[in-house]
Amino acid sequence: MSATGWALVGLLGGGAAAARFLIDAAFAQRIDHPFPFGILAINLTGTLALGLVAGAALSGEALVIVAGGGLGSFTTFSTWMLDSHRLNEAGHAHLVWLNVALSLLAGFAAIALGHWLADG
């Protein structure tokens, strides 16, 4: 990948992290509930967008920049796992299962939907 490509991956990655923080904070301010709605919304929209991008004609360096630098950075695995642990710690065992199962199944549906929309 070119030097410009790497620079764009870094720039998009930083912007995606900041956007994730701001969106999650906006959710937290409006919804007073232990379930991590913000991260769920971020992960599902980012995954839908990745399905669209991967299903579309985008390939090569452009795909790495948008998919890896942008959408891969916007969505997060570690926060999803930590939030699940914290729900468990707070005694919301049923919400742990909901958080894991809903993210996983809806995430797979989102990537398939994006792929299907872009292909068709």
Next chain:
Amino acid sequence: MRAVRPRFDIRQLAAIYTGGVLGALARVGLAEAAPHGPGEWPWATFSVNLAGALLLGYFFARLRDHPEDSLAHPFLTTGVCGTLTTFATLQLELFEMVETGHLALAGAYVGATLLAGYACVRIGIALERRPRPEAAG
């Protein structure tokens, strides 16, 4: 599950941005260095997701024990760890495995990622909480 203080400043956002730059470069760099075919285990994504979960557990526990590290915390947690790990790429890899008929691989990959990812968070927290001889006296 949320930050205690709802307000934030521009330095905090800059710290998250900087962490995001590093996390993204590390993840994409590893993915470029270790590409995988549709029927192969995605070692690059698997490794960064587990490493990020371990580190996030550690830094999360460290903040709870030392809440004064105010700028290092968003840099390391939301910035580096949040961006080093990915959810969308995990789903794309699973989708490609299913689409190409590698169902057993998809099942093993998602099961291993979830079990090990959750365990890594807990190990990270436990590592931060381990007894330190120098702190006892």
